[in-house]
Amino acid sequence: GAGVSQSPSNKVTEKGKDVELRCDPISGHTALYWYRQSLGQGLEFLIYFQGNSAPDKSGLPSDRFSAERTGGSVSTLTIQRTQQEDSAVYLCASSFTTNEQFFGPGTRLTVL
């Protein structure tokens, strides 16, 4: 079956612009996570959705970052007024409750 998909795979933007990153989780998975990974670094937790509960936004680095999950499925991570330090690979993962996570291929964001 289809895995987790993310789009776009690559995004180059200018400093100050807004970007939207999309994640399509595996159908039926109730949990969805966003992580950020800088080159050679580990995964930095950003936000977590579980079913209809209020999302855990404790990892968002600033109020420029926001995410939503519509209909318990597709999620969009929005970064407003991008900065160069936002450059990273943004990974989305989904799981059935919080067991094994399945990761998408990621979106590589480059802010010039």
Added chain:
Amino acid sequence: GQNIDQPTEMTATEGAIVQINCTYQTSGFNGLFWYQQHAGEAPTFLSYNVLDGLEEKGRFSSFLSRSKGYSYLLLKELQMKDSASYLCAVRSYRRRDDKIIFGKGTRLHILP
């Protein structure tokens, strides 16, 4: 808060055995994961421990001691394809939901 520590890098020889350690501090511990991540790729699931002891799966084994806040991943009969980063991740229960936080990862280099 949460804290997950693992060595930054390790080197081992093809055919040998290597042990990658992970120590953690968290409230509401509810399981520990190991993931493998090859350069430029998304992480893939290796193991999940929620009870103390050793879980064996082929060439890979994972151990957990909840009282010590300690886990290790054991890789036997190392192959060149095992060169990758190995990520320790802890699941913790907070409010009504669980969330999964990753360590920075251990880059494993395999020498012929």
